[in-house]
Amino acid sequence: MRTKLIVPGTAVLTLTAVLTLTACGTEQGPGSGGASDVRPAASFTGVHWSVDSVTVDGKKTTAPEGAHVLIGTKGRAEGNFGCNHFGADVTVDGETITVGQAQRTEMGCAKDVDAFERTMSEAFSGELKAKRSDRTLTLTTEKGDTIALTEQRPAPLVGTKWTVTSLLTGDRAASLPAGTEKRAYLVLGKDGSVRGSLGCNTFSGTAKVSASGSTITFGRLATTRRMCAPPQMTLEGELGKVLQGTVSYELDHRSLSLTGTTGESSGKGISATAS
Structure with a gap:
């Protein structure tokens, strides 16, 4: 990873x-x-x-x-x-x-x-x-x-709560906006679903893991519509760019990274830790 x-x-x-x-x-x-x-x-x-x-x-x-x-x-x-x-x-x-x-x-x-x-x-x-x-x-x-x-034993991709720890852009990474730490997470379900939090608003949708075990394809996410503090809205905007379409993923023991592959999400990603 x-x-x-x-x-x-x-x-x-x-x-x-x-x-x-x-x-x-x-x-x-x-x-x-x-x-x-x-x-x-x-x-x-x-x-x-x-x-x-x-x-x-x-x-x-x-x-x-x-x-x-x-x-x-x-x-x-x-x-x-x-x-x-x-x-x-x-x-x-x-x-x-x-x-x-x-x-x-x-x-x-x-x-x-x-x-x-x-x-x-x-x-x-x-x-x-x-x-x-x-x-x-x-x-x-x-x-x-x-x-x-x-x-600590390895965490499975599906069924684990993955808490977002940093934002990725190409080969660069940045810490989360101040005050949003440990707020954003996602859980992939065995039924092909995904749910979680973007840092303030919660979301749900579909997520299909490829047979090759290298990509996840997210469907359109349904989210709540709460007004949030500016740092949380910034984080939500960044996560929204990543959790759409087909993304590549890398799983290493209890760490997960997701990286967009197309459009405006290409090269943008997140790192997350099992929690």
């Missing part, structure tokens, strides 16, 4: 330019002499971990929706601090993870989310001790601060 680097103002780059997932590091274990010396892959790698909370100096802060970490098996970790995406080199030795300096996007975030991101990025660095219990994982820093995580 495309992941965007979002920089304040108009300077916007693709995240892949910064977070190139090359083999910058390797997962390591003690010994290299023979098969008996190779330690099995850690049980917490290759898992999509949703961040529940971060506790620093005894103060627990609940994570915003969408914060997650994926510790790869090839020396990289990537995820989302709560608003901005990140990537970092990691070394795994048994139950110890050493996290290098993270590269991150620079999207403007709500004040409380921005505060959590700073806390999370500081905690998820340096040497961490990992302790897994069933579907939960606790990462502990050298100072004793902790990050609590829960394993």
